[in-house]
Amino acid sequence: MKQPEATRLVDVAAAAGVSLATASRAMSGGSGVSDELAGHVRAIADRLGYIPNVHARGLAGGLIASIGLVVHEIGDPYFAEISSGVIHRAAADGQSVQITHADRDPVSELAQVSALVMQRVGSIIIAGSGYTDAALEAPLDEALARYRARGGRVAVIGRHHLAVDAVLPDNVGAGRSIAQHLVGLGHRRVGLVAGPLDLNTVQDRLDGLRSVFARAGVATHTVSHAFTREGGIDGTNELLDAGRDVTAIVALNDAMALGALRVLRERGIRVPDEMSVAGVDDITVVADIAPALTTARIPMAEMGREAVALTLRREADEPRRIELGHELVVRQSTSAPRVGYNSPS
Amino acid sequence: MKQPEATRLVDVAAAAGVSLATASRAMSGGSGVSDELAGHVRAIADRLGYIPNVHARGLAGGLIASIGLVVHEIGDPYFAEISSGVIHRAAADGQSVQITHADRDPVSELAQVSALVMQRVGSIIIAGSGYTDAALEAPLDEALARYRARGGRVAVIGRHHLAVDAVLPDNVGAGRSIAQHLVGLGHRRVGLVAGPLDLNTVQDRLDGLRSVFARAGVATHTVSHAFTREGGIDGTNELLDAGRDVTAIVALNDAMALGALRVLRERGIRVPDEMSVAGVDDITVVADIAPALTTARIPMAEMGREAVALTLRREADEPRRIELGHELVVRQSTSAPRVGYNSPS
DNA sequence: GTTGTAGTGGAAAGCGCTTTCGGAAGCGCT
DNA sequence: AGCGCTTCCGAAAGCGCTTTCCACTACAAC
Structure with a gap:
C-alpha cells in the first residue's frame, strides 16, 4: 500500500545538506533562499528523481x-x-x-x-x-x-x-459574416436553426445574423432546439414542416448544421442547389464532408x-x-438560390 | 488563503454525535461500524454538505x-x-x-x-x-x-x-464483416488504407479483412500512414497515384475514411458509383454526411x-x-462495383 | 456468573509538505 | 567594537484524514 522507494523532500534535503524548510523553499520558488543554494537543491532533487507529492502540497x-x-x-x-x-x-x-x-x-x-x-x-x-x-x-x-x-x-x-x-x-461577427455571405448570394428568405435562446452564444450569433439580414430586408424564420446534432434535426424538420419557403438555412453551430444536412438528404432536398446551408464553428469534420460546409470558424x-x-x-x-x-470559410454548401425552386406557388 | 467555512470530518462527527474515528469509518466504508450508524453519519454529512478533502485522504x-x-x-x-x-x-x-x-x-x-x-x-x-x-x-x-x-x-x-x-x-470481427460486405457486393480489387502496421488495432483489423479477402480470392493493396484524417488523405492519394484499379477502399478507421472521402471528392471520383468506401468505428459524424459512411461500429x-x-x-x-x-452498419458509401469504371484499358 | 464478540469512543501517530517564528550569521554603518 | 539591519536557515506547528491501539459497554452464548 505504501510506496516503498518514494523520494521525499527530506531525502532531498539530507542529500543536499540543508534543512527541510530550505529544501521546500528552494523547490517551490519561495523567497528566503539564495539563488545558488536553490539551484543546488534543485539539481540534487533532479538527480534523485524527486517528484513532489501533490497531496501533501495540497494539504499544506x-x-x-x-x-x-x-x-x-x-x-x-x-x-x-x-x-x-x-x-x-x-x-x-x-x-x-x-x-x-x-x-x-x-x-x-x-x-x-x-x-x-x-x-x-x-x-x-x-x-x-x-x-x-x-x-x-x-x-x-x-x-x-x-x-x-x-x-x-x-x-x-x-x-x-x-x-x-x-x-x-467573435460570435456576433461570425453571425454577421455568414449573413453577409448569404445576402451577397441573393438569398431573401432564410431559416435560422438556433439552440436555446437564453444562451449567450446563441443570442450573440443571432444578433449578428439578424442585424445584417434586417438591414438587407431579408426575411428570417427562427426555430430553437437543443444546441446539438439532434436539435439540428428537430429544428430543420420544424422549419420544413412549417412550409417556410426559405432558400437557405443557417444553423447556429456546426453540430446543428450536420443535423440539418442529414434531414435535407433524407428528404431529397439537394444542397446547395435547392437549399444552402451554413454553420458556425468549423469543427474539423465539416471540411471533409460532401458538400463541404460553409461556416464561420471559431478558433476552439x-x-x-x-x-x-x-x-x-x-x-x-x-x-x-x-x-x-472569426473567419468566414466558404465551401460548397452555399450558393445563389435557384429561381423556381422553393416557390410553392 | 485558508477556506473559512469548509466542513471537515470532525464537524460531521460532532454533528452526528460520534467520534472522529467512527465518522471516518462510516464515510470510507470501512468495517467496524453498524450499517445504521454509518447511514446516519452519511446523512448528516450530506446535510452539512461535507465533501472530503482529497488531499488529506491522499496523504493518509x-x-x-x-x-x-x-x-x-x-x-x-x-x-x-x-x-x-x-x-x-x-x-x-x-x-x-x-x-x-x-x-x-x-x-x-x-x-x-x-x-x-x-x-x-x-x-x-x-x-x-x-x-x-x-x-x-x-x-x-x-x-x-x-x-x-x-x-x-x-x-x-x-x-x-x-x-x-x-x-x-472486436477488431478482427469488424474487419471480417466489412470484407464480407464488400465481397458480397462483388468487389474483386480492394485498397486498404491502414494506419501504422505495428499497432495492434491496425493489425487486428487488417487480419480480419485479409482473411476474408484471401479466401474469396480478392486482390488487396495496402498502404500505411498515420492513423488520422491526414493519414487517410495521404494513403488514398498514394493508392490512387499508384494507379491501382481498385473498386473499393477500406480505411482502417473512420478518421482515415473521412480523409479518403475528401480526396475522392477533390478528384471528382464519385462515391459509391465509381468507388466504394468503408471505415471502422462509426464515430458520430459519419452517419450524417453524404454519402453516409458504411462502417463497422465499435462501441467507444x-x-x-x-x-x-x-x-x-x-x-x-x-x-x-x-x-x-461490433456491428456492421451499411450506409450509402458502398455499392456493387460498376462495370466499365476503373478499368484503365 | 464467566467468557466472548461486536460496536463504539478516545487518543494519538503519521502521510509529506508549506509556513511561521525565532535565532544565527553576515553586512555596513557609526 | 558595537549597533541595527538584512539574509538565510532550522525547528516545529499544523493541513484533514486514515489507522491503530486500547478501553469500554452491551448483549448474547456458554
Missing part, C-alpha cells in the same frame, strides 16, 4: 498546480477541440487537467465547480455558454468569487456574464490555450477578456 | 478516488467518445477524471503514466493501441506492475499485450464505461478482459 499549501475543466460533453467536437487546446497548453506548463461534464445543466455545472473547488485545484476553466438570465448565473458567480478569494484562478470560455477572466470568440483549440494562459498570469487584478477573431 | 490513505485517463488526442472523435464514456461512468461513481495526452508517442505515454502514478490516482486507464513490438511495451508494463503492486488499478482499452485488465473491441463510449467498471471491482486477482462486439 492550499491549492495545487492542476486545472479543473468543465465542459458540457466531451463527445461534442466543439468541446473536444477546446479541451485539446487546454490539455496541450497545460502540459507545457506541467499542470494536470481534470475534466468534468456539466451536461448542459446549470445545476450540474455548479455542482461540478463545487467539486473542483473542494479538490483544491489551482484553476478552474469553464467552457460553454452562460445564461443571459442573471438569476441562473448568480450561484455560480458567488461560488467563483469565494474560490477566487481563496487564491483560485478562474477563466471562462465563451460566456461573458461573469466577473472573471474570459476568452471570447486556441480558446482553450488562451484560457490556460489567463489562469497563469500572476497579477490578480481585475478580470481581463481576450477576444479572438 | 495512499491512493485517491480519481481516474487518470491517457488518450492520444482528445480532439480525435474516437478518443473523445471513449473519454465521454469514462467521464460519465466515473461521475456516477463519484470519481474525478484526469485526462492527459500521449500524442501517439510511446515515450510520452510512459511519461504520462508516471506522472499519474505520482499523483496517487486510484486507477489508470490507457486508451489506444499498443505496439506489437514487445520491447516498446516493456517499460510501460513494468511501470504498471509497480503501480499495481501498490494497490493501483489499471485498465487498458483496445490493447492486449499488457498483463492488465483490458476492454477489447461503452468501452470507456466498461474500463471504469473494471477498475472498480474489488478482487485484485488475475487480469480480466472484456470483449465487446
Whole structure:
C-alpha cells in the first residue's frame, strides 16, 4: 500500500545538506533562499528523481498546480477541440487537467465547480455558454468569487456574464459574416436553426445574423432546439414542416448544421442547389464532408490555450477578456438560390 | 488563503454525535461500524454538505478516488467518445477524471503514466493501441506492475499485450464483416488504407479483412500512414497515384475514411458509383454526411464505461478482459462495383 | 456468573509538505 | 567594537484524514 522507494523532500534535503524548510523553499520558488543554494537543491532533487507529492502540497499549501475543466460533453467536437487546446497548453506548463461534464445543466455545472473547488485545484476553466438570465448565473458567480478569494484562478470560455477572466470568440461577427455571405448570394428568405435562446452564444450569433439580414430586408424564420446534432434535426424538420419557403438555412453551430444536412438528404432536398446551408464553428469534420460546409470558424483549440494562459498570469487584478477573431470559410454548401425552386406557388 | 467555512470530518462527527474515528469509518466504508450508524453519519454529512478533502485522504490513505485517463488526442472523435464514456461512468461513481495526452508517442505515454502514478490516482486507464513490438511495451508494463503492486488499478482499452485488465473491441470481427460486405457486393480489387502496421488495432483489423479477402480470392493493396484524417488523405492519394484499379477502399478507421472521402471528392471520383468506401468505428459524424459512411461500429463510449467498471471491482486477482462486439452498419458509401469504371484499358 | 464478540469512543501517530517564528550569521554603518 | 539591519536557515506547528491501539459497554452464548 505504501510506496516503498518514494523520494521525499527530506531525502532531498539530507542529500543536499540543508534543512527541510530550505529544501521546500528552494523547490517551490519561495523567497528566503539564495539563488545558488536553490539551484543546488534543485539539481540534487533532479538527480534523485524527486517528484513532489501533490497531496501533501495540497494539504499544506492550499491549492495545487492542476486545472479543473468543465465542459458540457466531451463527445461534442466543439468541446473536444477546446479541451485539446487546454490539455496541450497545460502540459507545457506541467499542470494536470481534470475534466468534468456539466451536461448542459446549470445545476450540474455548479455542482461540478463545487467539486473542483473542494479538490483544491489551482484553476478552474469553464467552457460553454452562460445564461443571459442573471438569476441562473448568480450561484455560480458567488461560488467563483469565494474560490477566487481563496487564491483560485478562474477563466471562462465563451460566456461573458461573469466577473472573471474570459476568452471570447467573435460570435456576433461570425453571425454577421455568414449573413453577409448569404445576402451577397441573393438569398431573401432564410431559416435560422438556433439552440436555446437564453444562451449567450446563441443570442450573440443571432444578433449578428439578424442585424445584417434586417438591414438587407431579408426575411428570417427562427426555430430553437437543443444546441446539438439532434436539435439540428428537430429544428430543420420544424422549419420544413412549417412550409417556410426559405432558400437557405443557417444553423447556429456546426453540430446543428450536420443535423440539418442529414434531414435535407433524407428528404431529397439537394444542397446547395435547392437549399444552402451554413454553420458556425468549423469543427474539423465539416471540411471533409460532401458538400463541404460553409461556416464561420471559431478558433476552439486556441480558446482553450488562451484560457490556460489567463489562469497563469500572476497579477490578480481585475478580470481581463481576450477576444479572438472569426473567419468566414466558404465551401460548397452555399450558393445563389435557384429561381423556381422553393416557390410553392 | 485558508477556506473559512469548509466542513471537515470532525464537524460531521460532532454533528452526528460520534467520534472522529467512527465518522471516518462510516464515510470510507470501512468495517467496524453498524450499517445504521454509518447511514446516519452519511446523512448528516450530506446535510452539512461535507465533501472530503482529497488531499488529506491522499496523504493518509495512499491512493485517491480519481481516474487518470491517457488518450492520444482528445480532439480525435474516437478518443473523445471513449473519454465521454469514462467521464460519465466515473461521475456516477463519484470519481474525478484526469485526462492527459500521449500524442501517439510511446515515450510520452510512459511519461504520462508516471506522472499519474505520482499523483496517487486510484486507477489508470490507457486508451489506444499498443505496439506489437514487445520491447516498446516493456517499460510501460513494468511501470504498471509497480503501480499495481501498490494497490493501483489499471485498465487498458483496445490493447492486449499488457498483463492488465483490458476492454477489447472486436477488431478482427469488424474487419471480417466489412470484407464480407464488400465481397458480397462483388468487389474483386480492394485498397486498404491502414494506419501504422505495428499497432495492434491496425493489425487486428487488417487480419480480419485479409482473411476474408484471401479466401474469396480478392486482390488487396495496402498502404500505411498515420492513423488520422491526414493519414487517410495521404494513403488514398498514394493508392490512387499508384494507379491501382481498385473498386473499393477500406480505411482502417473512420478518421482515415473521412480523409479518403475528401480526396475522392477533390478528384471528382464519385462515391459509391465509381468507388466504394468503408471505415471502422462509426464515430458520430459519419452517419450524417453524404454519402453516409458504411462502417463497422465499435462501441467507444461503452468501452470507456466498461474500463471504469473494471477498475472498480474489488478482487485484485488475475487480469480480466472484456470483449465487446461490433456491428456492421451499411450506409450509402458502398455499392456493387460498376462495370466499365476503373478499368484503365 | 464467566467468557466472548461486536460496536463504539478516545487518543494519538503519521502521510509529506508549506509556513511561521525565532535565532544565527553576515553586512555596513557609526 | 558595537549597533541595527538584512539574509538565510532550522525547528516545529499544523493541513484533514486514515489507522491503530486500547478501553469500554452491551448483549448474547456458554
